[in-house]
Amino acid sequence: MALRRQSVVLGVLLAPVTLFLGIFFLLPLCIIAVFSFLTPGLYGGVEWTFYHWNYGRIFGWADGFIEIFEPVYLQILWRSLSFAALTVILTLILCYPVAFWVSRLSDRWRLVFLFLITLPFFSSLIVRLYAWLLILKPTGLLNTVLLNIGLISEPLEILYTPAAVVLGMVYVMVPFMFLPLYASVDTLDRAQIEASLDLGANRVQTFLKVVLPQTLPGIIGGAVIVFIPSVGNFVVPDVLGGAKGLMIGNLVEQQFLSSRNWPFGSALSMIIMAVVLTVLMVSVRRAKKVGGHA
Amino acid sequence: MAPLLEIRDARRTFLTPEGGRLAALDGVSLSVEANEFVTLLGPSGCGKTTLLRAISGFEALDSGTMVLDGADLSALPPFRRPVNTVFQSYALFGHMTVARNVGYALEVAGVAKSQREVQVAEVLEKVGLAGLGARRPGQLSGGQRQRVALARSIIAKPRLLLLDEPLSALDRNLRQQMQLELKSLQHALGIAFIFVTHDQEEALTMSDWIVVMRAGKIEQIGTPREIYRQPKNRFVAEFIGETNLFPVTVDRVEGGDALARTADGVELRLPVLGRKAGEQVTAILRPADFTLGPTGIPGRVSRAVYLGSDLYLFVQPQAGGPEIRVIARDNQDAREGSAVHLSHDPARVHVLEAG
Structure with missing residues (x-):
C-alpha cells in the first residue's frame, strides 16, 4: 500500500519534467532524426520521401549527379573534433595546477576566487567574444602592445585563424573545466599523499599513483563537460574563426538558415550527436572502472 | 653501541x-x-x-x-x-x-x-x-x-x-x-x-x-x-592514572617511618629515607595503595562505585581536605555513608621533593 502511494507521489513529482523534456527535447530530436532521411524541399522545408544522399554527401556514397560527395564535410568534422580535443587539453593544463593552488587558499580567498571564476557568466558570451575580437585584430590591443615594445615588426595575423578559435573556446570553457576539477582536488585526502611519500614513493610516483587516480573523476568530468559543447560550438568560430576556423556547428547553422537545406543540416546534427554520445559513453565507462572509491 | x-x-x-x-x-x-x-x-x-x-x-x-x-x-x-x-x-x-x-x-x-x-x-x-x-x-x-x-x-x-x-x-x-x-x-x-x-x-x-x-x-x-x-x-x-596528592609537612621521624600531616590534619606515614622534620613535600598515593582496616585515617565514604571485582570509593577524611580515592576489594563492607579507616604501607608512598 505504502509502496503504491510512494510511486504515485513520485509520478506526480516527475511528471512536469518528463513532459517538458518530452515535448521540448525528445520530440524535436525525433523530428531531426526523421528529417535527416527526407528529401530537401526546393525552397526550404522537406518533402516526405526517403532520401539517403544527405548522409551520402558526407560519407562518400553520393551519386555525383544530384548530390556530390565532398570530403570537406568530414574534414570540418575532424577539425571540430580536434579543436574540441585541443580545448580540453589546454583547459586541463591551465586549470589543474590552479585547482591545487585554490584548494590551499584560506576560506576567504577561496570564495573570492570561486566567485571570480564564475564571473564571466554574468555577461553575454557574444559581448565577451567581441572583446577578444578587439584584442586580437591587427590594430587591436595585443598587436599594439607587442609592436610598441618592439617584440614584433608587423602585426600578427591571429584573428580569423584556427588559433583564434581555439583561444576563444579555451577562454569560454575554462570555468567548466575548473569547477569539476576543483571539486575533486579539494576532496583529495592529503594524508594519502603523505602515506605515499612515507612508503618511499617519490613525488612523481605519488602524483601518478595517488593524486592522478584520485582526481581522475574530476578530470574526466571536466573533459566531458568541455568536449561536448566544444564539438558543436558555432558562436566562437562565427566571431573569431573566418573560413579556416569553420566548425561543424557553423555548417549546421548555415544549412538551416542560409542554405535552407534542412535534411542535410539534420544529418550533420545527427553525426555530431553520435560522436558526442560515443565520447560520453566511453568516458563514463572509464570513470566507473577507476572510480572505485572508498 | x-x-x-x-x-x-x-x-x-x-x-x-x-x-x-x-x-x-x-x-x-x-x-x-x-x-x-x-x-x-x-x-x-x-x-x-x-x-x-x-x-x-x-x-x-x-x-x-x-x-x-x-x-x-x-x-x-x-x-x-x-x-x-x-x-x-x-x-x-x-x-x-x-x-x-x-x-x-x-x-x-x-x-x-x-x-x-x-x-x-x-x-x-x-x-x-x-x-x-x-x-x-x-x-x-x-x-x-x-x-x-x-x-x-x-x-x-x-x-x-x-x-x-x-x-x-x-x-x-x-x-x-x-x-x-x-x-x-x-x-x-x-x-x-x-x-x-x-x-x-x-x-x-x-x-x-x-x-x-x-x-x-x-x-x-x-x-x-x-x-x-x-x-x-x-x-x-x-x-598517569588515578592519583591522590597530599601536600604535607613532615612532623617527626619516628622509628622506620616519617610522620607527616596535611594542612587539614590528615596524617600520613612516609618512607624515612632523607626526610627531615619540618620540610614540605608532596606525598603521592595511588587508590590501590590504601586498605580499609581498623586503624588509619578516619573518614566517611561519600560515594561508592561498583567496578565488578573492585569497589571504587571516595572517602572524605574526618580531618577535612579533598576526598581520597580508594580502590578496595568488593568483599569489603563499605557503602555510602559508612565510617572507614584508611591505612597504607609507607613503602608505597612516593614523595615529590618540594611540595
Whole structure:
C-alpha cells in the first residue's frame, strides 16, 4: 500500500519534467532524426520521401549527379573534433595546477576566487567574444602592445585563424573545466599523499599513483563537460574563426538558415550527436572502472 | 653501541592564527634503541605528533639534530627515510585493492610483481587478514582497515615504525586486543616502534619506555612502572592514572617511618629515607595503595562505585581536605555513608621533593 502511494507521489513529482523534456527535447530530436532521411524541399522545408544522399554527401556514397560527395564535410568534422580535443587539453593544463593552488587558499580567498571564476557568466558570451575580437585584430590591443615594445615588426595575423578559435573556446570553457576539477582536488585526502611519500614513493610516483587516480573523476568530468559543447560550438568560430576556423556547428547553422537545406543540416546534427554520445559513453565507462572509491 | 635513533635538542615553533608563537617542540632530546617500544604520551598539543612528523619528515625542525642509524635525517625527504608510519586516519588508498595498498612500498621500490605477491600474502597473514587482498579498503571494517594500514607500513621492513594514535578510532574491546597484538608483533618483527597516544592506559600496557610530554617538553622518560610509581612531578603523577596528592609537612621521624600531616590534619606515614622534620613535600598515593582496616585515617565514604571485582570509593577524611580515592576489594563492607579507616604501607608512598 505504502509502496503504491510512494510511486504515485513520485509520478506526480516527475511528471512536469518528463513532459517538458518530452515535448521540448525528445520530440524535436525525433523530428531531426526523421528529417535527416527526407528529401530537401526546393525552397526550404522537406518533402516526405526517403532520401539517403544527405548522409551520402558526407560519407562518400553520393551519386555525383544530384548530390556530390565532398570530403570537406568530414574534414570540418575532424577539425571540430580536434579543436574540441585541443580545448580540453589546454583547459586541463591551465586549470589543474590552479585547482591545487585554490584548494590551499584560506576560506576567504577561496570564495573570492570561486566567485571570480564564475564571473564571466554574468555577461553575454557574444559581448565577451567581441572583446577578444578587439584584442586580437591587427590594430587591436595585443598587436599594439607587442609592436610598441618592439617584440614584433608587423602585426600578427591571429584573428580569423584556427588559433583564434581555439583561444576563444579555451577562454569560454575554462570555468567548466575548473569547477569539476576543483571539486575533486579539494576532496583529495592529503594524508594519502603523505602515506605515499612515507612508503618511499617519490613525488612523481605519488602524483601518478595517488593524486592522478584520485582526481581522475574530476578530470574526466571536466573533459566531458568541455568536449561536448566544444564539438558543436558555432558562436566562437562565427566571431573569431573566418573560413579556416569553420566548425561543424557553423555548417549546421548555415544549412538551416542560409542554405535552407534542412535534411542535410539534420544529418550533420545527427553525426555530431553520435560522436558526442560515443565520447560520453566511453568516458563514463572509464570513470566507473577507476572510480572505485572508498 | 649507538642508539638507533638519536634526537638532540629538537625545536620547532609554530605561528598561531592570533599571531603568537607556540613552541611545539622546546628542546626535545630522545634516544631510541633498536627493537624498543617507545610511547610518546601527553595531552593534545603537547608536541608528540609534531615530534613524530619531524621523524617521518613531514615537519621540519627549526633547530636540533636527528640521527637514524648513523645517518643524519634532516637532509632527507620523507620518501628517503627508512621509517614508515601508521597514520591516525589510516590514509589507505581508496582506489587500490587491499593487496596493492599493502604492496605499495614494494611497488614503488620496483620489486617484481611475483615477489611482491608472496610478501603481501605473508604480511596479510601476519596481521590476520589472509584472503582479503582483493577487497577495497571501503569494504572493510574499522579494525580491518587498521590492520591493512599496519601491514602496509611494515612490509618494507623499516628500521623504525611510527604509529600516530592508530587505535583511537577503534572501540574499547578491539583496542585492547590490538594493544596486545601490536606489542607481540613488535617483538616478532624486531622493529623499533614509536607510538603516539594520549591514552595513558594504552601507554602502560604496551611500552618498554614511556616519554611523557607537556607543552613541547619532555617531563619524564621511564619504564611504565617508573612512570606510574615514581612520577617526577605533579603533572606526570596526575596524567598517569588515578592519583591522590597530599601536600604535607613532615612532623617527626619516628622509628622506620616519617610522620607527616596535611594542612587539614590528615596524617600520613612516609618512607624515612632523607626526610627531615619540618620540610614540605608532596606525598603521592595511588587508590590501590590504601586498605580499609581498623586503624588509619578516619573518614566517611561519600560515594561508592561498583567496578565488578573492585569497589571504587571516595572517602572524605574526618580531618577535612579533598576526598581520597580508594580502590578496595568488593568483599569489603563499605557503602555510602559508612565510617572507614584508611591505612597504607609507607613503602608505597612516593614523595615529590618540594611540595
